[in-house]
Amino acid sequence: MSTEKRRILLVDDSPDDIRILMENLKTDYAVLAATSGEKALETAVREPRPDIILLDVMMPGLSGYDTCRRLKENDLTRDVDVIFVSAHDTTEEKLAGYDAGGSDYLIKPVQPEELLKKVRLAINNRDKRAEATAEKSMAIQTAMTAISSAGEQGVVLDFMRRSFTTNSIEELASLIVEVTENFGLKNSVQIRGQRQLVNLSSGGTMPPLEQEILSRITDIGRIRERGNNLVANFGAISQLIKNMPEDEGKRGRLRDHIALLLEGAEARLRALEMNEELAYVVKDTNQTLADIQAMQKSQKEKAMQIMDNVLEDLEESFLSYGLTEDQENLLLKVVQDGVEKSLDNFEQGLKIDKQLHNIVDRLADFSKI
Secondary structure: OOOOOOOEEEOOOOHHHHHHHHHHHHHEEEEEEEEOOOHHHHHHHOOOOOOOOEEEOOOOOOHHHHHHHHHHOOOOOOOOOOEEOOOOOOOHHHHHHHHHOOOOEEEEOOOHHHHHHHHHHHHHHHHHHHHHHHHHHHHHHHHHHHHHHHHHHHHHHHHHHHHHHOOHHHHHHHHHHHHHHOOOOOOOOEEEEOOOEEEEEEEEEHHHHHHHHHHOOOOOOOEEEEEEEEEEEEEOEEEEEEOOOOHHHHHHHHHHHHHHHHHHHOOOOOHHHHHHHHHHHHHHHHHHHHHHHHHHHHHEEEEHHHHHHHHHHHHHHHHHOOOOOHHHHHHHHHHHHHHHHHHHHHHHHHHHHHHHHHHHHHHHHHHOO
8 A cells, every 4th residue: 555645835936946846856745836925825724735845935925934924823734844945044044934933944056865854854853743742632731730739849849859860961851841841831952962962842853943043042141032932041051942921920930940940950961971071081091901901911921021031041151151050040049039029010010000990990989979
């Protein structure tokens, strides 16, 4: 049984641009086309509706951004992913696309490989959101009941308690998203660790454009509000709240709770990264000690062989030196004493190595606390 192709709506006032996009997509997708924003709005609400819309930014009449806003205002099309197509690659353009409701951005001239990659990603994200919606319906109801009984402060205190049990940046990001969701807030979190970047959203997957914007606006201050959106930056942690309430009293309380929550998360992140760095130091030190031991063993074997060769050569040369037996024994004793002192020196080195290993073991135990 063949699977029905996903539907993609191409919106562009240039027939040539539509033709190029269609040639790259028609094999794997059912492709529709509209040459204006107005026609796109009409086509998008017809059954079966498109899964993805590729939307040109600069069009006469209704612009791509205005078209996207109208799509997001309509209950029939608000969940359709919109990928903007533009010749401009600036932060301002991408912020405008994000504000309008876009989930990704393509730069003209569009590269076929990037086009297919972004379309596949958008469809995959759409599927995951659909799956998550059903699963989270019951969870959200339960969370809202918990908020009513425990109160907003209880949610923050619960986060502080649970944050101490997180053992990775991924776990910390998941906890931030979960606890913020318990306030009834849709949110996304980005944590920029020293060795990894973590993006997580209450909607499941975070759109690429949202990831890029969170990375670019880390210098706008700790808290910035824009309409119903709130962006909070605390150190290497940024959070985007997408549905702040209209009520100023509740909005202010939630803003304070988010700030307190992220301050605690920032402190936990520093502790996690310190432990991670300590673990790397322990690992590297253990490897260095193992290398030193191997070199010491090799040097000891070589030294023993050299000493044996010296003794053999010395004994063979005694015949030509005309030494008495007492003189020969004296020379041999001097050499043997030197060998024993050299071996004692190696043994002292091994004791030092053992002490170093004990220190490293204690550091390893400390990093697990």
